[in-house]
Amino acid sequence: MVNEQQCVIIGIAGASASGKSLIARTICDDLRQDLGTDQIAMITEDCYYKDQSHLSMEERVKTNYDHPNALDHELLCQHLAALRNGESVQVPNYSYVEHTRMQESTQVTPKKVIILEGILLLTDPNLRQHMHASIFMDTPLDICLLRRVRRDVEERGRTMDSVLEQYQRTVRPMFMQFIEPSKQHADIIVPRGGKNRIAIDFLKAKIRQLAS
Ligand SMILES: Nc1ncnc2c1ncn2[C@@H]1O[C@H](COP(=O)(O)OP(=O)(O)O)[C@@H](O)[C@H]1O
């Protein structure tokens, strides 16, 4: 069992396709060797998109997924408090194809280190309160768009036209309104993306120190 002092929570925010998942996964994989396989977990803010199973597919497609109201940050806060208290939680599974939560959830047991990643994490003061350190991925938006088109078509069941339409309708405007301004709350700003090796090594050293 892990007590409150032992659960280090790191938040990684930034634009969609800025490399948040990649850097979070790399740090988790590397640190598992030092901290123990079962002592570090990654939690994605996207799992906390609100359930939309009561809406038609046509309505779901219209949702603004880049606005803070699309997310259940209250549930994420409850889960972080529970994990810090040594309790396991059931993280919802999310489908980008169905635009809603799936019936199954994934159990996350208490850990020494939790890496949170998501576009809007730093916009919420209640979430920020849980974080021992916060990071903002400062990847240029044109690079993010190129990566998002490829990823959403290959992995999230989208067409190129739908990705470009959504980008102009919500992704870019909400980045300007909410995500970019939240950069001021980050402790560390990482340029260029998820393969910035020096940044990864610095972050791993800091997390090791916080977790020791
Ligand atoms: N530095 C990089 N160089 C090349 N591809 C990258 C880099 N960082 C991320 N990617 C790729 O871009 C896509 C989006 O990255 P991802 O980490 O999923 O972004 P996010 O979690 O911020 O949405 C993925 O396909 C990932 O493999």
Ligand SMILES: Nc1ccn([C@@H]2O[C@H](COP(=O)(O)O)[C@@H](O)[C@H]2O)c(=O)n1
């Ligand atoms: N049903 C959904 C839910 C979310 N999105 C988009 O996902 C982006 C956030 O995830 P990243 O992995 O890219 O950080 C966000 O920009 C939403 O637009 C979606 O398209 N459909």
